[in-house]
Amino acid sequence: MTRKWFGTDGIRGRVGETPITPEFVLRLGYSAGRVLAHSADRGEQRAPLEGSAQSFGRRSRPVVLIGKDTRVSGYLLESALQSGLAAAGVDVMLSGPLPTPAIAYLTRALRLSAGVVISASHNPFDDNGIKFFSSEGDKLPDAIEARIEAELDLPLGCVPSSELGRARRIDDAAGRYIEFCKSTFPAELDLRGLRLVVDCAHGAAYHTAPSVFHELGAEVIPIGASPNGLNINDGVGATHPESVAKAVVAHGADYGIALDGDADRLVIADRSGRIYNGDELLYAIVIDRLRRGAVAGAVGTLMSNLGLEQALMRHGVGFQRAKVGDRYVLEMLRARGWLYGGESSGHLLALDCHSTGDGAISALQVLAAIRSSGRELAELIGDMVLMPQRLLNVRVRPGFDWGSHAPLRRAQAEVEAELQDRGRVLIRASGTEPVLRLMVEVSDAELADQLAQRLADAVQVA
Numbered sequence: 001m002t003r004k005w006f007g008t009d010g011i012r013g014r015v016g017e018t019p020i021t022p023e024f025v026l027r028l029g030y031s032a033g034r035v036l037a038h039s040a041d042r043g044e045q046r047a048p049l050e051g052s053a054q055s056f057g058r059r060s061r062p063v064v065l066i067g068k069d070t071r072v073s074g075y076l077l078e079s080a081l082q083s084g085l086a087a088a089g090v091d092v093m094l095s096g097p098l099p100t101p102a103i104a105y106l107t108r109a110l111r112l113s114a115g116v117v118i119s120a121s122h123n124p125f126d127d128n129g130i131k132f133f134s135s136e137g138d139k140l141p142d143a144i145e146a147r148i149e150a151e152l153d154l155p156l157g158c159v160p161s162s163e164l165g166r167a168r169r170i171d172d173a174a175g176r177y178i179e180f181c182k183s184t185f186p187a188e189l190d191l192r193g194l195r196l197v198v199d200c201a202h203g204a205a206y207h208t209a210p211s212v213f214h215e216l217g218a219e220v221i222p223i224g225a226s227p228n229g230l231n232i233n234d235g236v237g238a239t240h241p242e243s244v245a246k247a248v249v250a251h252g253a254d255y256g257i258a259l260d261g262d263a264d265r266l267v268i269a270d271r272s273g274r275i276y277n278g279d280e281l282l283y284a285i286v287i288d289r290l291r292r293g294a295v296a297g298a299v300g301t302l303m304s305n306l307g308l309e310q311a312l313m314r315h316g317v318g319f320q321r322a323k324v325g326d327r328y329v330l331e332m333l334r335a336r337g338w339l340y341g342g343e344s345s346g347h348l349l350a351l352d353c354h355s356t357g358d359g360a361i362s363a364l365q366v367l368a369a370i371r372s373s374g375r376e377l378a379e380l381i382g383d384m385v386l387m388p389q390r391l392l393n394v395r396v397r398p399g400f401d402w403g404s405h406a407p408l409r410r411a412q413a414e415v416e417a418e419l420q421d422r423g424r425v426l427i428r429a430s431g432t433e434p435v436l437r438l439m440v441e442v443s444d445a446e447l448a449d450q451l452a453q454r455l456a457d458a459v460q461v462a
Contacts, residue, residue: 005152006145008325008431010131012120015073020128022080028130029084031151033165035144036062036113037089061165065110067095067103067173068118069204069262072229073128077118081130086165087158095173097227099204099263100131101358102177108137108355109176119204119262122239123433125232137355139327174208181212184353185364189371191218195253197269199244201237202227203261209360213257216364221251233260238267238346238359245269255367255377259359264326265346266359268366270377278346279308281366284380285350286340288369290315299332299341299349301325302426303391306441311384325431326357387423388445390452392438393430394459402427402436402459411458415440415451423448427455 005011005019011028013020019028039062064085068074074097082092093112095103100117107115115133123129132140132148140148158164196218200206206225214220223244224236236243237260244256248269256269268276276284282298289295297318300308309319320336322328326347333341333351342348348362370377402408408427416425423442430437436459440452 003142003145003149005149006142008327009121009139010117010129012123012127012129012432015071015076015126015128020073020077022076025077025080025130026084027152027156028148029081030088030156031084031148031154032114032116032132033062033064033085033088033090034151035147036064039113061089061091062113063091063093065093065095065103065107065112065115065170066118067098067100067106067115067204069100069120070097070202070206070227070229070232071118071120071125071128071261073126074118077128077130081116081118082167086167087156088165089159089163090165092165092167094167094169096169097204097207098173098177099208099259099358099360101264101354101356101361102173102180102204102208104133104137104356105177105180105354106170106173107133107135109180111135114140117262121262121432122201122233122237122260122265125230125234127433129432133356139330139356178208178211178215181208181358181360181364182216184350184361185216186368186372189368191216191367191371193217194255194367195219195221195251197221197223197244197247197251197253197256199224199236199238199247199256199258200263201233201239201259201261202231203233203237203259203263205259205263205360209257209259209263212360212364221247221253223247237261238265241267241269241275245273245275249273257360257363260346263359264357266348266362267346268363268377274378276377276381278342278344278348279305279386280381280384281346281362282340282342282348283308283311283384284369284377285348285362285365286312286317287315287380288365288372289340290317291373295338295340297336297338299329299336299338301329301343302428303344303437303439305344305386305389306424307384307386314383324428330356387441387443388448389439389441390445390448392452392456394436394438394456396429396434396436396459398434400429400434400436402429405459407458408455411455415454418451425451425455 120127244258248256
């Protein structure tokens with residue numbers, strides 16, 4: 001299905017440039033509101049529980065929760081989105097800065113029609129984006145996104161004044177989410193005696209993640225927890241794991257928990273400064289679940305390391321690869337009836353805990369594995385040997401068609417011929433930014449570096 005605006009993780013771009021402009025986001029809010037209103041007319045969406053503190057307006061009116069990360073542009077886009085939804089006759093609840101998975105949870109818990117997050121995740125502060133969650137706390141299906149895009153082509157309108165949406169803020173949103181995160185940690189365990197560095201990337205989890213680990217008993221040293229609207233992901237967080245690794249060593253901590261700007265991604269560092277990526281953390285979670293019972297299988301992506309697949313297979317755990325993007329991992333998990341999956345970037349899914357990827361909850365599952373086994377993380381994953389991968393991100397012009405770029409295709413054919421059956425090549429366009437991702441995986445790390453660079457050089461050929 002070809003979509004004009006929606007990528008693998010909502011709509012994203014540079015603030016002030018289409019589509020991340022006040023006018024477009026206003027229209028997006030109106031279009032999404034129209035789709036939700038029509039769905040409510042057909043009984044497809046849930047309304048808040050009648051009589052609850054969260055219900056307001058008419059019982060049949062759709063209600064949407066809007067959350068955001070800490071980017072300064074969030075104020076602007078929140079107002080535009082809220083206005084568009086209200087013009088379509090949709091009530092709005094505002095949470096302020098809160099992790100993306102918190103919005104997914106609260107949308108489901110409060111029986112709302114949908115959730116919306118204003119965030120560009122791991123991107124720089126001058127990018128932003130809009131992503132939607134269904135009433136069940138899932139990413140919107142492609143078909144619903146297509147309906148919203150179709151509405152964008154229609155004139156902007158407004159319901160009669162008597163039918164306009166209203167807005168209110170949720171004062172206890174952060175507290176509700178903190179308690180939910182803690183509920184996913186085994187009741188018989190705690191984190192007493194652990195010293196943890198928690199890197200919030202100056203992002204949405206700055207006021208929730210430290211409390212989650214502290215209230216379970218850990219000594220918490222927060223870093224990246226002073227957002228100013230401009231410093232999100234700036235040298236900190238899961239996209240800069242060297243920061244948390246250095247902090248762990250400097251503070252003599254046991255582990256470091258690094259989240260990204262909207263807190264759905266996780267990287268962990270141990271006391272030696274070793275950094276563990278999503279493939280390793282997924283393996284630790286699955287191995288822990290295996291100790292408790294059977295695990296039929298796990299889902300990774302085309303980027304997942306071959307070493308993960310081989311290690312899981314040795315334990316009798318099936319492994320399948322989805323397209324890159326946690327939404328596609330989730331789709332495959334549900335199709336197969338499996339519970340665990342993720343990406344090497346740190347998006348991890350444990351469907352026995354949450355409906356979407358959550359950095360804090362994923363960290364709790366890894367820590368639970370460490371506590372219950374009495375082993376260090378390095379020991380837990382000691383039998384998994386990762387194959388060297390070299391991933392290069394090459395910035396390209398928007399709409400760059402790498403499939404018809406002759407120099408790159410020639411270089412790809414040459415690299416694959418040299419690798420033969422010893423490794424693999426993956427080339428894909430990012431779904432969130434104008435970047436081409438080039439990956440070479442082979443047992444020889446130096447060769448992986450050389451071949452990946454050969455591909456990158458080919459992209460630069462005029």
